[in-house]
Amino acid sequence: MSYTVETSAVSYCPACGASLGARETHEGERPYCPDCDLTLYRNPIPMARATVVDGDRALLIEMGEGRDEGAWALAGGHCLCDEPPAVTAARELEEETGLSVDPADLTLVGDGFLRFEDGVSMVSFNYAAAAADATGTVEAADDAADARFWTRTEIEGSPPLLRASGRAQVLDAIDRLGRDR
Structure with a gap:
């Protein structure tokens, strides 16, 4: 599952509130929630x-x-x-x-x-x-x-x-x- 965010600085998961880590994707490193397996993308x-x-x-x-x-x-x-x-x-x-x-x-x-x-x-x-x-x-x-x-x-x-x-x-x-x- 992925999630699009508007802001560039994201510290917490918008789905569950846990602190975010990072995950490498084919588009580079993206914020990632290890608790709910959510990857965040900044799309226009x-x-x-x-x-x-x-x-x-x-x-x-x-x-x-x-x-x-x-x-x-x-x-x-x-x-x-x-x-x-x-x-x-x-x-x-x-x-x-x-x-x-x-x-x-x-x-x-x-x-x-x-x-x-x-x-x-x-x-x-x-x-x-x-x-x-x-x-x-x-x-x-x-x-x-x-x-x-x-x-x-x-x-x-x-x-x-x-x-x-x-x-x-x-x-x-x-x-x-x-x-x-």
Whole structure:
């Protein structure tokens, strides 16, 4: 049996609470619980994000809490254990912005690997939908402090997005979906 953990420093077994030792695996040394035979792995956490594109504008949220509070990004969050990334992206978009889209209407505009200063790593699937496919009214909710459409010019002017790759993917979404509307 194996177990995935988010943090890099683990001293006790998350299953039984015993002190951890180490075990050599084909991927190198990993934390191991000799009491319950549990090996711990640090795998990236899957997340999905989404934006809505309206002409030359894309919807972003201001992070309202956490390590990136105040930064602007695509609405998004962690995938639930039984949830495909497109479903996560649609759910998070609605929770954080009030706009609803069918996961089938989302276009994958990129993916990436994110590593944070605290050692946490994530794999992100980034989606976009055309405004014509969205319903609802933009209103920041859940852990978003604000939600608004940014023009291509504003985005190119380097708003405080989480990562430069996020900016590139938002611009790609505008190019791919905005020209068709």
